[in-house]
Amino acid sequence: MIELTDVSKVYPGGVTALDHVSLRIPAGEIHGIVGRSGAGKSTLIRCLTGLDKATSGTVRIHGTDIGAATGSQLKKARRSIGMVFQHVNLLDSRTAAQNIAHPLEISGVPRQRRRERVAELLQLVGLTDRADNHPAQLSGGQKQRVGIARALAAEPQVLLCDEPTSALDAATTRQILGLIRQLREKLGITVIIITHEMSVVREICDAVSLLEDGRVARSGNLLEVISDSSSSLSRELISLPPTTHLAPGEQLIDVLLTPGGEVTHIGELVNLLQSQGLPAEVAAGSIETIQDHQVGRLHLKPQDPYSAQRTVETLTSAGVQAELLTAEDIAAEEAAQHAEDPAEVTS
Amino acid sequence: MTATLVAGDTWLNNPVVENQLPDAILETLYMTAATGFFTALFGLPLGILLHNLGPKGLTPVPALYRALSLVVDFGRAVPFIVLMLWIIPFTRLVVGTAIGWEAAVVPLTVGAIPFFARLVENSLRDVAWGKVEAVRMMGASDLHVTVNVLVREGLPGIVGGFTITLVTLISYTAMAGAVGGGGLGQLAINYGYHRYQGDVMLICVLLLVLIVTVVQYTGNFIARRLDHRESSAAGRRRFIPVPVQQVFPIHLPSRGTPS
Numbered sequence: 001m002i003e004l005t006d007v008s009k010v011y012p013g014g015v016t017a018l019d020h021v022s023l024r025i026p027a028g029e030i031h032g033i034v035g036r037s038g039a040g041k042s043t044l045i046r047c048l049t050g051l052d053k054a055t056s057g058t059v060r061i062h063g064t065d066i067g068a069a070t071g072s073q074l075k076k077a078r079r080s081i082g083m084v085f086q087h088v089n090l091l092d093s094r095t096a097a098q099n100i101a102h103p104l105e106i107s108g109v110p111r112q113r114r115r116e117r118v119a120e121l122l123q124l125v126g127l128t129d130r131a132d133n134h135p136a137q138l139s140g141g142q143k144q145r146v147g148i149a150r151a152l153a154a155e156p157q158v159l160l161c162d163e164p165t166s167a168l169d170a171a172t173t174r175q176i177l178g179l180i181r182q183l184r185e186k187l188g189i190t191v192i193i194i195t196h197e198m199s200v201v202r203e204i205c206d207a208v209s210l211l212e213d214g215r216v217a218r219s220g221n222l223l224e225v226i227s228d229s230s231s232s233l234s235r236e237l238i239s240l241p242p243t244t245h246l247a248p249g250e251q252l253i254d255v256l257l258t259p260g261g262e263v264t265h266i267g268e269l270v271n272l273l274q275s276q277g278l279p280a281e282v283a284a285g286s287i288e289t290i291q292d293h294q295v296g297r298l299h300l301k302p303q304d305p306y307s308a309q310r311t312v313e314t315l316t317s318a319g320v321q322a323e324l325l326t327a328e329d330i331a332a333e334e335a336a337q338h339a340e341d342p343a344e345v346t347s
Numbered sequence: 348m349t350a351t352l353v354a355g356d357t358w359l360n361n362p363v364v365e366n367q368l369p370d371a372i373l374e375t376l377y378m379t380a381a382t383g384f385f386t387a388l389f390g391l392p393l394g395i396l397l398h399n400l401g402p403k404g405l406t407p408v409p410a411l412y413r414a415l416s417l418v419v420d421f422g423r424a425v426p427f428i429v430l431m432l433w434i435i436p437f438t439r440l441v442v443g444t445a446i447g448w449e450a451a452v453v454p455l456t457v458g459a460i461p462f463f464a465r466l467v468e469n470s471l472r473d474v475a476w477g478k479v480e481a482v483r484m485m486g487a488s489d490l491h492v493t494v495n496v497l498v499r500e501g502l503p504g505i506v507g508g509f510t511i512t513l514v515t516l517i518s519y520t521a522m523a524g525a526v527g528g529g530g531l532g533q534l535a536i537n538y539g540y541h542r543y544q545g546d547v548m549l550i551c552v553l554l555l556v557l558i559v560t561v562v563q564y565t566g567n568f569i570a571r572r573l574d575h576r577e578s579s580a581a582g583r584r585r586f587i588p589v590p591v592q593q594v595f596p597i598h599l600p601s602r603g604t605p606s
Contacts, residue, residue: 049484075486089481092575102495103485136577154485180414 083152261319394467470504510566
């Protein structure tokens with residue numbers, strides 16, 4: 001269990017990086033923390049590890065107050081946290097096996113036990129044949145696997161991942177996320193993933209928190225957050241490809257399909273509309289299965305204002321969130337998304 | 348005042364070559380080795396201290412860093428030949444004399460320590476901070492991080508810096524020769540220059556160049572061996588040993604399996 005209570009961090013010079021952040025992450029959960037660069041993600045992780053001290057509030061990891069711990073106490077607490085970095089940060093002078101053994105050396109594990117554990121970990125991440133390679137001889141994905149094995153070496157209860165896949169290509173990202181999920185299932189560890197990639201959150205997280213200007217803007221179970229169509233996080237998590245240009249005055253119906261309503265599949269939604277004699281021309285759509293539930297967002301193109309109105313009514317009465325959008329609404333939304341792009345590159 | 352290359356029938360038959368050259372070579376080697384040893388002994392810790400007290404160190408103490416920096420820069424600013432003369436009383440205190448190669452080791456070491464310390468500091472600064480934080484996150488002490496991350500990861504750079512220091516030292520040993528330090532430098536000055544013995548001059552120059560080359564190549568070789576960084580992997584590949592048969596095109600009798 002990771003518990004942040006009213007944590008604030010003000011850097012010398014007056015920059016408030018964290019502003020009364022409270023979070024509870026139960027044991028065994030994979031929790032995503034998203035936000036633009038400068039939102040406080042890095043500061044949050046530094047406070048969790050004790051690399052930075054919170055100005056006020058408490059950070060507890062499995063009962064240990066990280067902020068109050070010093071010296072050997074802090075070192076001990078850190079040994080119960082495994083950390084995975086965007087740039088992996090392996091030591092170039094050590095082989096894969098030696099890098100993985102490093103936390104065990106620091107904890108004073110005897111050589112023989114160390115060797116056994118390293119062999120176990122190499123097998124766990126599927127790199128047994130790469131034990132004696134130096135990081136320079138490994139691919140990006142292989143390096144990150146070594147990084148994960150190293151983070152797990154001292155059998156931590158918590159795995160902190162700081163942008164673990166941001167430097168990897170899509171296929172490798174999938175492998176690494178699959179590995180993290182598999183590790184959670186096998187070892188029951190709590191995982192925090194800091195990321196700016198919504199796909200990572202969709203694919204692996206049980207719960208997600210959105211940081212904005214140092215505050216938790218939204219936090220909760222992944223499906224709950226997505227189901228709340230009023231939150232910007234929902235739109236970012238299930239984002240749509242750009243819709244073809246609308247002429248001024250034309251309308252679109254924005255539909256958010258979430259579990260909990262009468263309609264739980266996209267097929268049912270189409271059937272429902274057709275049973276009412278309404279066309280269901282899809283301009284854009286994005287459908288995912290998250291935690292075994294179908295979740296989707298569609299832009300439907302109505303034939304005329306009358307059928308548009310009826311479509312919205314039909315869907316709403318069936319428990320599906322639907323609203324009418326004009327060309328101006330869509331342009332505004334796209335502009336907001338584009339404003340975030342540079343931030344994503346630098347974070 | 349160019350040394351003439353034509354010295355009649357004494358060219359290379361010079362008794363100086365026979366009687367004094369072997370000792371001079373040894374003196375130069377001793378001076379370099381002893382100075383190198385003490386420079387590493389004091390310069391490495393000083394460089395580590397500089398780095399760790401500095402703005403990017405493990406335990407920054409700005410005031411102490413500035414003070415230490417000032418001392419180091421002072422040591423580097425004083426021209427070696429002046430330093431050598433200036434600290435003669437100190438040299439006498441340490442080795443009991445101000446003449447001979449043993450005495451020259453003192454000012455050479457004093458001059459080389461700040462030079463090497465700065466190079467060490469630079470090498471440590473090049474070690475990615477992410478590595479330091481990663482190992483700190485494992486619950487490591489500052490001492491462990493210094494030894495296993497900073498020094499170990501910075502070792503190729505430190506070895507490179509030590510090589511540069513040694514090469515610089517060899518040229519300084521020649522300067523020490525001007526004030527009775529001995530070695531090839533003194534031989535070149537006393538005979539090659541003052542007595543116009545061109546052969547002595549030429550031999551001293553060639554030997555100094557040879558020593559410097561050997562030191563430089565050895566240093567490069569060790570640094571390359573220690574370096575596992577990605578950026579230098581391409582450079583390392585060029586030095587993969589060529590199979591013997593390719594260098595000497597001879598055909599070794601093969602122990603082919605009986606078929």
